Amino acid sequence: MPSESTPLETSDPLGSAAVASGVSADPLGVLRDASARAGEALALASRYLDPSLVDVLSILGFDEDYVTARGSYIYDANGRRYLDLHTGEGFASLGHNHPDVRETIEATLAAGLLDGVQIHYSALSGMLAEALTALLPDALDAVFFASTGAEAVDSAMKFARAATGRPRLISCDSSFHGVTLGPLSLVGDEFFKEGFGPLLPGCARVPFGDLDRLEAELRAGDVAAFIVEPIQGRMVTLPPEGYLKAAEQLCRRHGTLFVLDEIQTGLGRTGRWFALEHWGLEPDFVLVGKALSGGYMPVAAMVTSREIFQKAVGTLERSYVHQSTYGRNQLSMAAGLATLRVIERDGLLEHAQRVGDYLRAGLGELQQRHELLAEIRSSGLMVGIELRAPSSRVAKMNWRLIHLASEGLFPQLIVIPLHRDHGIVTMAAGKNDVIKLLPPLTLSETEAQEFLDALDAVLTESRGAGKNWGVVREIATTTLRRRARASLS
């Protein structure tokens, strides 16, 4: 059973962490220097990384000096703790810095294993592939390891084309599959694509849930794969009843491969190892990423059948055509195995389901009392809270102004005070009115209740033209002014 997170009592967490792990393990002074320069983090990011993102963080008040994290909490330089209900879009799904995964990684490092040599296969990579395939339908028994989710998606796009000899790929509106050029060609929101074209030829989209449109595309007989998230991550959109199984059958009938992108829904997020279990799906590919290393190492996987794998690259000549330098690195493989073992040992699937139900019931109760809550959508610990326009005249005017400025701004009415006043991290889900929660699978009921109480307070303060509107209205007004100035110049 997961234990509740204990607060970190320190005003210099990075320095203390370095000390705790033994300063002698920092022979080049890298951690020491990072600790000394912790206050410069955002200035460095502005100078060398992405100043626009730093600006966004500062406008929203997320520009705290966060330095360390443990379990469900992250900590800033002043020792204030924040309950993290987003976990980097679900990547730290065991909670931050899980001690058992860390020790496995440390032991792997200490073993001084051979790595990165293309002529070599480690037992760890074979074991992680074996463990993943054991959790999936029997037909899925061949694995390719990559470093990012986008790379796993890209791999499936390539393998599907090569295995079928067909050119076209179909995905869904409002989908998300990553931002490198291949996956971006599938993504269902134009916002991500602007300026980056031309994208891959042969990619088309259908509405999520629309079987007629899917069949119309498949009937042409030239579609290699239909790539779909079982639950769309951007707004936590659940599939209509029977949709995914029927889509799978349509794909079979038309010789199209059925690809499930479980990069967000996989590994316990929905209370099952994989979301496909909710509907008894038998896809041709399952894509895994994010949580696979327990939030430590970049690792992702494309899992398919041996037959498809061999058709795509299964000759001596083609055995090198699809590779990834860090794909099978030992630290990622060890972290992946440790993560699967923690989920199993600690009963995190059942736990995520139970705490997810608790959260959902609490949100349902809040929905009765707060008009801003339009809809709660969830599966296990994947939760979307859809907001709606308020009814009072003044608040509705503000709502319109905020939407005029930016489509994704309104949820900040709740997200900003949750963070600022209650130390709770949630996220606006994109260009829509949805707040998204992907808390650690280890979240306790007490922590879930901490969030529900805070949300209740914030929603109460947001009634009428209450105090929380000021900040968001200010951001909207500044955005509109800036836009007007830009259009004049």
Ligand SMILES: Cc1ncc(COP(=O)(O)O)c(C=O)c1O
């Ligand atoms: C469903 C889905 N697919 C693919 C990706 C891309 O993963 P990565 O950011 O590791 O490339 C994401 C990332 O959010 C995702 O949610």
